[in-house]
Amino acid sequence: MVQHQIYRKLIEKQTSINSFIDTMNLQVHLETLSEVLLDFTAIADFSRFI
Numbered sequence: 001m002v003q004h005q006i007y008r009k010l011i012e013k014q015t016s017i018n019s020f021i022d023t024m025n026l027q028v029h030l031e032t033l034s035e036v037l038l039d040f041t042a043i044a045d046f047s048r049f050i
Helices: 002-049
Strands: none
Touching: none
16 A cells, blocks of 8 residues: 555656656747747848848
């Protein structure tokens, strides 16, 4: 019984760690995406001058 509770706690902790990692990955993707969008905007502005 005690082992079962410990096991459940470990699973809960693992799940929260995984969701934290997912959130971090999402933030990195969003930052990368916004950098790419900024690059595209800069290129678009630049090509307007040519």
